[in-house]
Amino acid sequence: MSGLDAVIERKDYHVAATGRGLTVLRDVRLQVAPGEFVCILGPSGCGKSTLLQILAGLDDAYQGRVSFPGGTRPKLGVMFQTPRLMPWLTVRANLDLVADAAAAASGRADALLRDMRLDAFAGSFPGRLSGGMQRRVSLARACLNRPELLLLDEPFVSLDAPTAAELRDWLIAEWRGAVRQSVVCLTHDLREALALADRVLFLSPRPGSVVLEHHVDLPRPRGIEDAAVARLRDTLLLRWPNLLSGEAASPA
C-alpha cells in the first residue's frame, strides 16, 4: 500500500550571493493513488527536482506537508538526476549497498543487471562506465528493493533512443508486476510522459505550481512512437500551445 498526499504551500531557496530568498514552488498539490504512475512535466528550473527532494524526505525546509497512507513513510526507491553511484564500489557492490534482506536473498541484483544489460560490468567501478550505463545502474538501484514509492528524476534523459525505449518498456513491466507500486516520474518529454503515465501534471515556470492535470486514457501497452500518443500530444499542444513552457492558457 502506497501513494502520497502532498501540499507544498511554498518552498523558498536562499541565494547566498544576494542574501535573498527565491520562491521555487508555490501551491503545489499532488496526490498519488496507490499503484498510480504520475509524470510531472515542467520547463527547466521550475522546481521539479526540488519537489522530488521534498517527496523523498531530503528537504524539510518548506511550508506544507507530505503525508502517506498509514502515516508511515513507504519503502522508497529514488533515481536522482545524476547517477550518484559510490565511485569506490563496483556496480554490484553499489546495488548490494542498498539491498534489503529480501532483495539480497532473492539475487535480484543479478537479475536487474541482466535486464539492464550490465551483467558483464558487475565487477567494474562506475568511473569505467559511460554516463548512460551509470544511469542504468542508478535505475536498477532505485528498483532493487521493490519500493512502494518510486521517484524518478528524468530516468531516460541521456540514453540512446533504442535503449531508452527498451527501458521504458522494462519500467512499465516492473511497475505492473509490483503490488500497487506508486511512481512519480519527472520528465521534459511530453510523448514520454504520455506513453508512461496514468496522469500527467504540468508545472509553471518558477515558482512552480500545477497549471494543468491530464488523465491519460490511452490503452496500454503504449510506446513513445505510437500514433495515439503522437495524436494526444498534438491535441494537447493545439489546445495549449505554450504548455511545454508551463503555460496552460488557451489561445483566444
Added chain:
Amino acid sequence: MKALSRGRVMRALSVVILLLAWEIVAAALHDRILPTPVAVLGRLIAEAGSGELFRQVGITLARVAASFVVAMLAGTAIGIVMGSSRRWNLLLDAPLLVALNMPALVIIILVFVWAGLTEFAVVLAVALNKIPTVVVSVREGARAIDAELLQVATVFGLTPSTRFRLVYLPQLYPYLMAATRNGLALIWKIVLVAELLGCSSGVGFKLGVFFQFFDIASVLAYTAVFIGLFALLEALVLRPLEHRLAGWRT
C-alpha cells in the same frame, strides 16, 4: 615493465653512490666523528647479536604505534566534527592554531612536568604533537564530503554504521592516507626526542647514551635500522593499502 626495472636500478644506484661517497669521505677524514659504513655495519651486527638492538627498537616501535593510534583516532574524530559543523569549527579553530604552532619540545616538557615520566606521558606527549596536523587534514576531507552521496544513504535507509563505513569514510581515505604518511614520519622522530628527554629505555634513550660516549657509529647504526624499518613499512603496508583503497581511481 622495462621502465619499472630501470627505475629500480636507478634507485639502487643512488644508494650505492651515497654509500661509496660516505666511505670515501670517512676514510679520508679518518676521524671517529664520521665512521665508515663498514664500521657502522659492524656496530649494527654487534648490537643485534647482543639482542639490545631488537629490545630497544621494539620498545620505541611500541611507543610509536600507541602514539600513532591515539593521534589518528583523536585527530580524525576532531577533524570530522570541525569539518562538519561551522559552530565547532569556530569554537576549536583558535586552540588548533595554538596547538599547531606549539614547539614539539615544549609539549613534551609540559606533559612530562604535568603527567610525570611515565609511558602514558610519552604516548600523550607524542600524540598531542601529531593530533593537530591530523585534524587539519581530516577537516579538509570532511568539508569536501559529497552531500549528494549521503542523500543516497538516507533515501535507501542505510544504517548509521553502513553509512559511515561505506559512504562517508571512503571519501576521507585520501586525507587519512596523507595524515598517516606524514604522521608516521613525524611521530617516530618525536618519540626519539621524548625518549631522550624522559625515558630510561628505547632508541632515543640509547642515542643519548651513545652521544655522551661520542659513539657515532652506534648512533648511525640505530638510525639506519629505523630508516630501513619505515622504508619497509611504506613498501609493505602503506603502498599496498593505498592501492587497495584508491584502486577505483586507476
